Amino acid sequence: MAEAMITLKNVNKSFGKNKVLEKINFSIRKGTFTVILGASGSGKTTLLRLIAGLDFPTGGKIFINGKDVTQEEASKRNISMVFQSYALFPHMNVRENIVFGLKIRKVKKEEIEKKLSTVTKMLKIDNLLGRKPSELSGGQRQRVALARAIISERLICLMDEPLSNLDAKLRSSMRKELKSLQEKLNLTVIYVTHDQIEAMSMADEIILINNGKIEQHADPKTIYENPKTIYVAEFIGTPPMNIFNINLIKNSNIKLPENAEKAGVRPESISFERREIKIGDGEIVFCEYHGSETIYSVKVNETLINVKSIEGKHTIGEKISLYCNREQLLFFNREGRKL
C-alpha cells in the first residue's frame, strides 16, 4: 500500500459563527483519484480550498507528504489546481498561460519548450498556442487549464468541478480522458463534484460529505452497495435507493435486525416475480421508458417505490407485487445509520 499523500486531522472551518466543516479526518494515498462528493453548500469546495491553501482551517492539521502545511501559503504547497471557471489569465495567450508556473519557478527555457510540446500534444491543443482564452471554446479552455495544471508535474492535482461548464457529451468524453491522464501520470487527484455519476465513474475513492461532515469515505462499490447512512444511500444511484418504513415488510416472515427503523433496497434489486421477501402489493403510478430499461413508480400503501426493470411491458394503473432477496435489503436505525 502506497504511503498517505494527504492527511487531514480534525480539521474545522468556520466563517464567523457559521460552521462549514467539522472534524474532518481522512487520508489519501498517493496516485489515487479521490472524489469529494456532496450537494451544493455541503462544504466540499471549502475542503478543497483548505487543502490548496487558499483558505486556512480554524482548527486541526493538514499534512501533505508527511509535512504539516496547515499554515502554509498556496504558493508553497507544491500542488496544481483546475478551477471550475478554469481561471485562465485573460491577458496571456495559451502558451503563456500554460508555462506561467514554470516561468515563475525559473525553469530553463529548453526544458519549458520540451514540456510544453509534450503536454499540449497530449491534450491536443498544440495548434492553439497563440490564441487568447477569449478566442477558445469551453472545451479548449478546459484543456488549457488542465495543461497548466499538469505541466508542472506536481504530484497533487486539485480539481474543482472542472467539467460542470461543459455540455453533456463533452463531459462524458472528458471524464474518460481525465481518468486515463491521471493513471498515466500517476497523479494524486482530488476532484470535487456534486455529480454522483462523475464520482462513480472516475473515483478510486469517494468522500461523501454532508453538512460539513464526512458521511462515508470508501471506494465507489462499497459506497453503492454498502452505504453507511440513509443519506449516502439516497445520494447515490439513479434513481436513488428506495427507503421505506420497516413496518411495510414486518409481516413477511424474515428476521429483522434489532433497532431497525427503516429498510432500503436499490430499484434494480426489486423484482415483479416472487423472491425471498415480498415488499408489498401496489399500483404503477408512473413509468419512465429508457429503452434498455424502464423505471416504474409503484405506490405501496402510500409509499412510493421506484423499480428499475428490463421489462417494459407494464403500464400505468397496473396492480403489481414487488419482491426482493434478503441480501439486497439494507436496514437502518433511527439515526439513519446502517445496521
Place this chain on the structure above:
Amino acid sequence: MERHSLYKSKLTALMFILPTLVILIIFLYYPTFQTFKMSLYRVAFLGLSKQFVGLENYRYIFSSPEYRKIFLNTAIFVVLSVVISLVIGLFLAVLANQKIKGKTVFRLLLIWPYALPPAVAGVIFLFLFNEQSGMVNYILKHVANIALPWLSKSYLAMGVVITAFVWKMVGYNVVFYLAALQNIPKDIIEAAKVEGASIFQTFFKVTLPMLSPITLFLVVTNTIAAFFESFTFIDLITKGGPADSTTVIIYSIYRDGFEYFKTGLAAAESVILFICVVILTLIQLRVSRRMVHYEK
C-alpha cells in the same frame, strides 16, 4: 446589397443629431476654429484690434527662453503628477480592496478629496504650506526644528502644486482602480498563487496587466486633467511663482490672454497645447494596442 436603415430617410437621422451638432458647432468647433485663426494674428484687447502676423506668434513662443521654461515646467508637472497619482491611487485601491475593518469609511475618506471643489482644495494647501503659519512648517518646526520655504523655493513650490494635484486626483483614481480590482475574478488571482507566484509576482504579472484598460483610461484622463485642471491650484497656491517656476502652459494661457491681453499669443499657446494633448493621446492609444488587454 440592400441596406436597411432604422430611419426612413437620411433627413430623419440628421434631424435627430441636429441639436447635438448645433451645440457642438457653436460651443466647440467654432471656438476651436477661431482659436486657430486668432493664433495667426497679433491681437489686442481680446480681439478689439488685430493684425495678421502669420506664424510670428509661434516663432516667438518657440524662440523665447521664458516659454521654453514654461514647456519644461508643464512636462515636469504633467509627468510627475500623472505617474505619482496613478501609483498612489493604485496602491491605496489595493489596500482598500483588502478585507479590513471599516473599509467603507476608508474608501469614503479616499474619495472625498475628489469631491472637493479645486478652489477649496487649493486654499487648504495654501494654508498647509504657508511658510510662516502653515501646518506643515509648524509640525516640521516641532519635530525636526526646521521650516522649509515651501512656496519661495522653485522645486519645493513645484512639489507643493504637484502634491495638491495628486491629492485631488488620487481619489478619482482609487474609485476606478477599486472598481477594476473588484472586477478581477478571485479565481485568477488564486490560480496564480497555486502556480507558485508570490504576492508581488501575482500583482505584477496578473493583477497589473488585467488593470491595463483602466490604467490607460486613467493615464489619458489624468494627463488631460494635469494639463487643464492644474490651473486652479497654481493660481491659488503659487500664482506661477516663484519667478515663473510653477507657471505651466494653461496658467500662461490665462495670464497672456486675460491679464496681459496678448490674445494672439495665448491663442497660439492654446493651439500648441491642443496639439500636444492630441499627440499624447495618440501615443497612449498606440502604446495601448501592444500593452493593453481588453476582455472580449
Place this chain on the structure above:
Amino acid sequence: MKKILMALMAVLTAFSSALAQEKIHITFWHAMGGSRAAFIDRMVQDFNYTHPNIEVKAQYKGSYRDTLNSAILAYKQGNAPHIVQIFEVGSQLALDSGIFMPFQNLVKPGNYALLNDFIKPVANYYRIKGNFNSVPFNSSNPILYYNKSLFKKAGLDPENPPKTFDEIVDACVKLKKAGVRYCITWPLHSWFVEQWIAEQGALLANNENGRKARATNIYINSKPMYRIMKWWKDLYDKGYYAYSGKPEDWDGANNLFVSQQAAMLITSTSDVTILENAAYEHGFKLGTGFLPVPDGIKRNGVVVGGASLWVTKGHPKKELEAAKEFLLWFTNTENEVRWHKGTGYFPVRESAVKVLKFERWFDKHPAYRAAFDQLLQTIPNRATQGALIGNFPEIRTIIENAVQEILAGKPIKAVLKEADRKADQALKRYNMSVR
C-alpha cells in the same frame, strides 16, 4: 399690521413700476468685493432714491482685471456697461482699448470747478495730457503699519516709527532681540517697488513715465531699483523680512502682522479700517507712519493707487448724461467723506478733506492721518504722477519675478538686467499690437 405692510408694499411696487417706464437705466461695474460692495450698494440705493428718473445698477465683477476683461468683452458684444471701475495701472490700457470716452467731454466748461476740486496728487495721476479721462474714485497708497505694543516691548519709541530703510533695519535688530519672530512684512508686489521708485524721484519708464508720449523703455536696471532690491534682500537674508511665499498675497502679509509674528507691515491705506479692528481684536495698539524711504534721498512722495471710474462710449446722449450725473453725485463731497470713513480709501476731493478736518476726524482716528499727510506732502512731478504703461500688468509680473529670483539668491544686477530686457521686449510687443 402685517396686512397694512403688505398693502403698502403692493402700492409702492405699482408706483415704482409705473415710474420705471421713463427711467434711464445705467449699469456700473466695479471690483469692490465684500463689505465694500455692500457699501457701494447702499450709496447706489441712495442715488436711485433721490434720482427717480435714473436707475443705477451696480455689479461686482471680480478683480480689477476681471472687471476690465468683462467690460471689453461686453463692449465687443454691444452691451457695454456705462460705467466701469478700472485700476490705476490699467489707465493706459483703458485708453488704448478705445472703448471709453474721456469723462471731461461730458462736463460743460462751466462746471469744471467740480473737476478742479480733486486733490493734487490724485488729479495729477488721472489727468492725462491735461484731460480727466476718468473720475478718480478710490485712492490709496502704501504706508507703514506698526505694532505699538511690540515696539514698546523692544524699547522703541511707539510714537516714532522708522522713516528710512536704515531705521527699519535698526528697529528690526531691537525687535528681533525682543523676541519678535519676523520684524517686517509686505506683500511681494510690484506696487511697492513702484512707490519706492517714485519716492526717490525716479521714473519707471521713458518719455517722462509715458506721460509725454507712449513709453517705449522700462527702467528696471537702475540705481534706485538696485537700492530697493539690495535693502529688501538684506532684510530677507537676516530674517527680518518675511512673506507667505506667494506673490501678491495681501492677506498673507496682513495675517503675519495681525498674528503679531511681524511687528511692521507695509500695505495699502485702504486697509486702515480692517487693521484697526484686527489690532483691537488681537489686543495690540496699531500705529501708522509714512512709507519708509531709502536713506540719503529727499522724500519725493508716493504715486496714487486705487482706481477710477470710466465711461464707455457709444451710448445715447440721455444715458451718458445720466451716467455723468451719477458719477458727479457718487464722488461729491458728502459721499467722499462717507466712503473714506467706511473704508479707509482717501477722500479724493479737497472739500471732503476740509469737512474731515473740520470734524476733527484725524484727531479722533490718528491711524488715518499718516495716509493722508503722506499724500498731501507728495511733491507733484513726473515721478509721483506714476507711469503710464500699456502692459503694466505684465511688467508687474516681470518685476515680481525679479524680486523672487533676487530673494532666492541670484545676483541682483544680473537679475535686474534680465528683467529690464524682458520688460522692454514685452512693451515693444504690446506697443506693436496697439499701433
